[in-house]
Amino acid sequence: MTDGGAGRLRPRIARAPGRVNLVGEHIDYHDLPVLPMALARGITITFTPREDGIVRLRNRHPGFEPVEVAVTSQPERGSEGSWGNYVRAAVATVAGLADEGAFAGLDGMVESDLARAAGLSSSSALVVAVALAAASTHRDPGWSPPSAERWAALLASGERYVGTAGGGMDQAASLGGRHGEVLRIDFDPVRWQTRRLPTGWAVVVAHSGVRAEKSGSARAAYNALRHRGERARDHLADRLGLASDYRALRRAATRAEWVGIARAELDADTAAVVDHILGEADRVETAWAALARGNRIAFGDAMNASHASLAGRCGVSHPRLEVLVSCARAAGADGARLTGAGFGGCIVALTREDAVPELIAALEAANRAAGFSGEEAPVFRARPGAGAAVGSPEWNPDETGAG
16 A cells, blocks of 8 residues: 555556346346446546545546545435446445544546447446455455456446346446456356357447436436346245245246236236246347357347347337337348347447458447437447456556456
8 A cells, every 4th residue: 555665655457348248138237147347438537545444435427426436335425326436335345344534535537439328338347346346455464355257246346326126237347357367157146157259249339419327317217127036036936945046946837837827917017028038048048048059040040039128028128229229120231129127328239350341330420310329328349358357557458358
């Protein structure tokens, strides 16, 4: 924390990537596996430790007010939708790791090259970056922070401070990312494995121009969808005396059987959500196997089926997302779907590497036709990036592959 005998505080950086989810949407909070990849884009905090246990952050973006919060497990909540609530969520999680006064705090500047409210997990990347930065100021240089898997579980729980009943995919993807690799994340306990994105495969992300604030307008719909799935799970599990766990349901009967029971004993909308949850878990397995075989067409088919289910059964799509998904497929993408919670944000498309320029041009043209500039609705090739870490100012995770 200090620089030799001179006692000067050394600047450091914390970097946490965003993520794009390829298959497995709205099922991580039911402890079912997902297939995201960390991005080479994310949140960077340049910081210097303090001595008074205060975390004080400014944001390079002029639209964000400074945040100052003591390292305590019970910080006072800020205004609704404030970015500072994500900072407080991270700080509260860190405070719970050690005795009061164990962390020195920090002064930091936050920068991002991720679009906000885009379904690329900018908020969770912020939580991860703040947590790693704050934890690195522990006054005992021999203190050991949690493992990446433990961090993922702690921060997934901690982020619910903002009011969104989210799952654990975003934090795990940010912490577990590896260059060039797709993650398969399993839950309870959190763990992951990786597979290389095959040579010749390319992933393109396109913003719809419509923001989807999970801490704001989309939160109620997001939470309602989760709670509908939980009520259905509890009812179906109780019917056969099973553990209230979708993994147990999948072992006990077929998807069609469970959907039939839900339709008969609950309601059509709930049965549709059950159909999505169980079907999406199947699509993750199909896509994971396709990745191992290098079968891009089969992986793309799973993405397409995922989008149809999210739009038709869950109702989380948006007209702008539908335009971009159709555009991507017409431009030759093997698969295209909304990514993230939905309600706006981004789509993700899978294509051949040599088809990337044509696909990007088509998506940019579709956004321009809708009146969105490249800054409002960026389109870019997404490459799997390294996981979150803390290092010196000279450290570049994209060059070293540190994760």
